[in-house]
Amino acid sequence: MPTIIITEPEFSKGAHIFTASGLNCLPSAPAEADLCAAIQHHGARHAIVGIQPYRSSLYDVLQPAAVLARFGVGHDGIDKAQATQARILCTNTPGVLNESVAEHAISLLLAAARHTTKVAAAMTQGAWAPVGGRELRGKTLVIIGCGPIGSAVARIATAAFDMRVIGVIQNTPPREPGFFTKLTSDPAEALPQADFASLHIPATPANAHFVNQQRLALLPTGAWLINTARGAVVDEAALYDALAQGAIGGAALDVFETEPYAPVHPAKDLRTLPNTVLTPHIGSNTADANTRMAQHSLRNVLLAEQGAYSQMNLLNPEVLQSLPPSSGA
Structure with missing residues (x-):
């Protein structure tokens, strides 16, 4: 029975799955030094981690054919090149959180349209300060990134609110193009039409500060920017300036360049x-x-133990070239 070290808060989020799995799942502080110490102390075979960046010693303490499993989808915190060199199998859990993230993007959209947080905060202070909002029906939502989450947002916005949805395709075409009013590959074509713009692109080097001063300037004065993707795709200094100057209507953000913010x-x-x-x-x-993230993380570990590499959610499939073939592959 392999020992698996799982970072907090990921262990707490999936504790009911981890403790009932029959595997030796143990929690660890998420800092790289603490995680490495826990792996060495317990002789752990695998690790399941969150969004923190892991850039150095982790790839020395995990053994070849170990799984470094991301509890989630975004994997910019994992250095796939180092992992491949160390013959470590990197995985994530695609598809299991699409609806949750899409629903939160819509909740931020609603909060922006009706100034929910502002008026709710005023009420808790004893103030009666109503603020006029906007209906979503007929408004234009620009979705940057039409992958599974962006497509789910388009479906909700179209089916529930009858919004006009323009999708900006980066790499992945939408699964359900019928929920988009229009598709384009040019952000400069879409952003000037936005009442709201929602980001659903990964934090790759090419996407660093994708929303910069120039692209913010394309948004209409009253438009709101929504980000449930990754903080690195927005230039927060440029965003602050645009917000402070009233160049755009507002920003609803769930992710930031530095977290905690x-x-x-x-x-x-x-x-x-x-x-x-x-x-x-x-x-x-x-x-x-x-x-679902806990279940899929453990599934990737068990598949590795069985040698069924082809069934794993591998982020670095090139690592298989340096591992011995298995009857389960």
């Missing part, structure tokens, strides 16, 4: 602005998605 500059703290809705990276944090 810290402003990129002391004088550009997004929390000080009245036209922001900020949540602490909770898009995938539902009981339903957490259960």
Whole structure:
């Protein structure tokens, strides 16, 4: 029975699955040094990790054919090149959190349209301060990234709110193109039409600060930016300036360049602005998605133990060239 070290809070999110699995699943602090110490102390074979970056010693303490499983989809915190060199199998859990993240993107969209957080905060302070909002029906939603999550957002926005949805395709075409009013590959064509723009692209080097000063300038004055993807795809300094100057209507963000949130500059703290809705990276944090992420993380580990590599959600399939073939592959 292999020992698996699982970072907190991922262990807590899936504790009911991990403890009932029959495997030796043990929690660890998420910092790389703590995770490495736990792996060495317990002689762990595999590790399941969250969004924190792992850049150095982790790839020295895990043994060849070990699984470094991401509890989630985004995997920019894992250095796939180092892992491949160390013959470590990197996995994630695609498809299991699409609806949770899509629903949160829609909840941020609604909060932006009706100023929900602002008026709710006023009520808790004893103030009666109604603010006029906007209906979503007939408004234009630009979705940057038409993969599974972006497509789910399009489906909800179209079917539930009768919005006009423009999809900006980056790499993955939409699974259900019928929920998009229009598709394009050019953000400059779509952004000037947006009442709301929602980001659903990965944090790749090519997407670093994808939403920069130039693209923010394409948005209409009253448009809101919504980000449930990754903080790295938005230039937060440029976003602060656009918000503070009233160049765009507002921003509803669940992800940030630094997490827990810290402003990129002391004088550009997004929390000080009245036209922001900020949540602490909770898009995938539902009981339903957490259960599925725990199950799929363990499934990848068990498949590796069986040598059934072809059935795993491998992020670095090239690593198989350096591993011995297995009857289960």
